[in-house]
Amino acid sequence: xxxxxxAKGRLAPVxxxxxxxxxxxxxxxxxxxxxxxxxxxxxxVASGAGDDSDLNRDVxxxxxxxxxxxxTDLLLVMADLPxxxxxxxxxxxxxxxxxxxxxxxxxxxxxxxxxLRPPTVLEFTFATQxxxxxxxxxxxxxxxxxxxxxxRPGLSRDIDTPADLAQLVSDHPVYHVFRHVA
Amino acid sequence: xxxxxRSVLALAGGxxxxxxxxxxxxxxxxxxxxxxxxxxxxxxHLGLSISPDLDTVMYTLAGVANPETxxxxxxxxxxxxxxxxxxxxxxxxxxxxxxxxxxIERTRRLRAGETLTTVTRDLAQRLGVKCAIVPMTDNxxxxxxxxxxxxxxxxxxxxxxxxxxxxxxVRFTGADKARANPVLLDMAGLRGVIFCPSxxxxxxxxxxxxxxxxxALQRTTTPRVAVTPIVRGQAxxxxxxxxxxELGHDVSALGVARYYKGLIDGFVLDQTDAGLKASIEDLxxxxxxxxxxxxxxxxxxxxxxxxxxxxxxxxxxxxHS
Numbered sequence: 001x002x003x004x005x006x007a008k009g010r011l012a013p014v015x016x017x018x019x020x021x022x023x024x025x026x027x028x029x030x031x032x033x034x035x036x037x038x039x040x041x042x043x044x045v046a047s048g049a050g051d052d053s054d055l056n057r058d059v060x061x062x063x064x065x066x067x068x069x070x071x072t073d074l075l076l077v078m079a080d081l082p083x084x085x086x087x088x089x090x091x092x093x094x095x096x097x098x099x100x101x102x103x104x105x106x107x108x109x110x111x112x113x114x115x116l117r118p119p120t121v122l123e124f125t126f127a128t129q130x131x132x133x134x135x136x137x138x139x140x141x142x143x144x145x146x147x148x149x150x151x152r153p154g155l156s157r158d159i160d161t162p163a164d165l166a167q168l169v170s171d172h173p174v175y176h177v178f179r180h181v182a
Numbered sequence: 183x184x185x186x187x188r189s190v191l192a193l194a195g196g197x198x199x200x201x202x203x204x205x206x207x208x209x210x211x212x213x214x215x216x217x218x219x220x221x222x223x224x225x226x227h228l229g230l231s232i233s234p235d236l237d238t239v240m241y242t243l244a245g246v247a248n249p250e251t252x253x254x255x256x257x258x259x260x261x262x263x264x265x266x267x268x269x270x271x272x273x274x275x276x277x278x279x280x281x282x283x284x285x286i287e288r289t290r291r292l293r294a295g296e297t298l299t300t301v302t303r304d305l306a307q308r309l310g311v312k313c314a315i316v317p318m319t320d321n322x323x324x325x326x327x328x329x330x331x332x333x334x335x336x337x338x339x340x341x342x343x344x345x346x347x348x349x350x351x352v353r354f355t356g357a358d359k360a361r362a363n364p365v366l367l368d369m370a371g372l373r374g375v376i377f378c379p380s381x382x383x384x385x386x387x388x389x390x391x392x393x394x395x396x397x398a399l400q401r402t403t404t405p406r407v408a409v410t411p412i413v414r415g416q417a418x419x420x421x422x423x424x425x426x427x428e429l430g431h432d433v434s435a436l437g438v439a440r441y442y443k444g445l446i447d448g449f450v451l452d453q454t455d456a457g458l459k460a461s462i463e464d465l466x467x468x469x470x471x472x473x474x475x476x477x478x479x480x481x482x483x484x485x486x487x488x489x490x491x492x493x494x495x496x497x498x499x500x501x502h503s
Contacts, residue, residue, distance in 0.1 A: 012260045013251050016273035162251050180344040 014162045014181035023178060027159065028079040038089035040075065042066075056124040063119040074119035078112045080158045082168055082175070088154035101140040101147040104155040105133040112155050121145070187214055188373035190490070191365055195220045195385020196235045197252035198411050199378035200242035201476040205486030206376070207243050208479070212312035214373070216365050217243075220380070221298070221317045222325040222354050222388035225337050227275055230285040231292050234337075235385065236302055236317055237284060244309035255280045274342045299363065314365075318389045321360035325384060326353050327425075336384075349428045352384065357391035366395045369402040374493030377408035379474065382441050383431055390445070399445045405496035407448040409489055410435045410474055414454045436461050443467065447496045450474060450489055468496060 011020055028045070035043050046062035063074055075092060077084070088104075095102040096115045101122055104113035109131025116122055121143070125135035133149070140147040159165055162181060169179045190210060194203050194217050203217045217239055224233045234253065241247040241255055248254040258278030267273045277285065284305060291301045297320040306315045325336035329347035339347060366389065369375060380386055390396050399406060412435045426433050432440070435455045439462040442449070449467050451459060452474040459469045470492045476482045 010250060012263070013248060013254050013258065013276055013278065016263065016276065017267050018273075177344060180341055 010161045011159075011165060014165065015178070019178070023159070023165070023175075024079065026175065027082045030082050031077055031079050031084055034084045034086060035075075035077065035089065038086045040089070042071070045079075046076075055126045059124050059126070060120075063116065063124075067119040071119055072117060074114075074116045076114045076116065078158060081112055081155065082159060082172065083154045083157045085154045088152050091150055091152055092155075095148040095150050099146060099148040101136075101145050102150060103133050103136050103140075103147050104150045104152070106158050107156045108160065109133050110158070111136050112158055113150075186373055186494070187211060188371060189214050189216060190373050190376060190493070191369065192217045192376045192378050193380075193386055193389055194218070194235070194239055194378040195380030196223075196238045197242075198476075199235075199380035199385065200239045200247070200252070201482050202376070202378040202409055202485060202489070203239055204242050204479070205476070205482030205484070206490075207311075207313045208483045209486050209490070210313070215313040217313065217315045217378075218318055218363060218366055218389065219315060220385045220388050221319065222323045222357070222384075223336050224322070225324070225335055227337070228272065228277075229289070230282075231289045232275075232277075232285050233288070233298070233302075233317070236298075236315065237281070239315055240284075240302070240306045240309060240311060243311045243313065243315065244306070246309060254278055275337060316363045316365060318366065318395075319360040319362055319392055321356060323354050323356040323360050323388055323392070325388065326355050327351075328353070345424060349425045352425075352429065354388045354391045357388060358393065360392045362392040362395050366392070367398050369398055369404045372402075372404045374490070374497070375399065375402070375404055375406040376489055376493065377406070377442065377446065379409045379411035381411060382438050383426055383429070396445070403500060405448065405493045405500055406446045407450060407470075407489055407493050407496065408438070408442050408446045409450040409485065410438060410452055410455070412438060412455065413452040413474055434458070439465055439467055447500065448492050450485075450492060468492075468499075 015023065032043060046058055059076060066074055092102050092104060092113060092115050096117065100117040102115035103111060106112045111126060111132045122136065123139055125139055126132050127135060137147055159168060165178060165181060169175050190206060192203050192206055194200060206215050219239050220235045221233055223235055238253045246255050248256045248258060255278055258280055260278055262279050262282055263273050263276065288301050288305065298317045299320055302315055302317055327334045327336055327339040327349055328351040329339060329349050331347040334347065339345065377386060431437060435451055436458045439449050443465050446467060448470060449462050450470045450472055451462065453471050456471045459471060462469050472485065472488045474485055476485055
């Protein structure tokens with residue numbers, strides 16, 4: 001779960017910590033529900049703890065853990081994707097037939113999901129300032145893999161800014177409790 | 183822009199009004215613009231005197247506003263709010279670290295007996311604002327929302343309670359006893375009065391509620407122009423739309439023009455609402471159809487120039503009528 005960017009991110013002007021936690025929880029519930037509906041065999045939440053949480057370190061640890069437990073594929077999905085739908089997951093899995101590395105690009109060039117076979121095939125290069133999707137492409141190529149890129153609204157529309165949140169509030173009644181910032 | 187050094191008076195609330203005020207400040211000489219700002223959203227919080235609309239106008243004109251929200255400061259940090267939360271304090275109204283400095287300094291000076299007008303002038307100057315920004319009054323006027331949960335201060339209803347209580351009535355307590363800033367009472371000699379695109383019912387209405395202001399606007403021969411706050415019939419969105427609907431207001435450019443009837447000579451209508459032109463003209467108001475969306479600074483300047491040219495054109499027809 002991408003807790004750190006939400007906790008310290010660009011939503012601070014409009015939501016206090018309690019509000020940001022409530023928003024993050026609601027989006028996480030949606031993502032988990034979508035993954036369940038998609039019928040994935042095992043679902044885990046990778047959550048960084050405390051102020052020293054580092055996304056790359058946390059997901060690296062998660063990938064090693066599931067691989068040690070015998071997983072052959074890892075689908076890593078960010079938790080702030082309120083528009084995520086089952087067909088988005090199916091599109092990732094479909095793309096995974098063509099390449100062992102599938103990258104779902106965020107609207108701002110970030111990475112919102114990765115399908116990895118095996119789970120530790122890629123060194124993670126999530127970054128807050130630079131567009132990490134391109135970095136993940138370069139990293140895959142550096143180990144001889146041409147990755148598949150997936151661009152779909154449900155996978156690209158993460159919630160970074162007050163404007164993203166305002167749009168979400170008007171799109172989805174369940175997020176109406178945040179309408180005072182819309 | 184033409185070298186007309188007579189002053190323009192702009193009436194403004196928060197974000198939308200501040201954007202046009204920025205455009206006006208970019209195309210007018212500094213001494214030729216006074217922005218009079220709503221203070222009915224002001225409130226006391228954490229022991230501090232907070233003036234949301236004044237600060238939005240001040241930060242916007244100073245070029246330090248947060249571009250993502252339109253209010254608050256850019257490049258802001260939130261250490262005080264985080265520390266306050268740790269201590270169990272109130273953090274529902276978001277005050278960034280730099281923004282807090284504004285409220286601390288304003289509060290200190292008000293407590294020392296200075297007027298809001300003086301304090302606002304000095305803070306704005308310090309931030310590099312060249313034109314005049316004045317509060318509508320130095321007296322406390324407060325928007326009170328009468329709701330199904332009783333009377334609520336505006337920010338309590340708007341932010342803390344997330345606009346959930348149904349609104350029965352909005353009133354501006356203290357307005358009847360407030361003394362308007364002098365710029366709002368004598369409009370003789372002005373080049374024009376511009377109603378910036380702020381919410382007419384909660385941002386401009388408090389200004390009009392101060393004794394003498396409405397009469398001064400009605401009687402002046404100075405051209406008066408309102409720029410629509412409504413684009414595609416829905417610029418007032420979210421909670422504001424809910425509140426206005428609950429209060430029975432017509433949330434459309436035509437509804438705004440009707441509300442300003444008798445106070446304005448001209449109305450700048452967005453091109454996407456051009457179909458309303460004839461209905462507004464039927465109210466006896468001249469209409470300019472323009473692109474009123476202000477995404478970039480160039481948009482703001484362009485709309486400001488259009489509004490000023492409209493003012494000058496109206497001045498010529500008013501002289502001949």
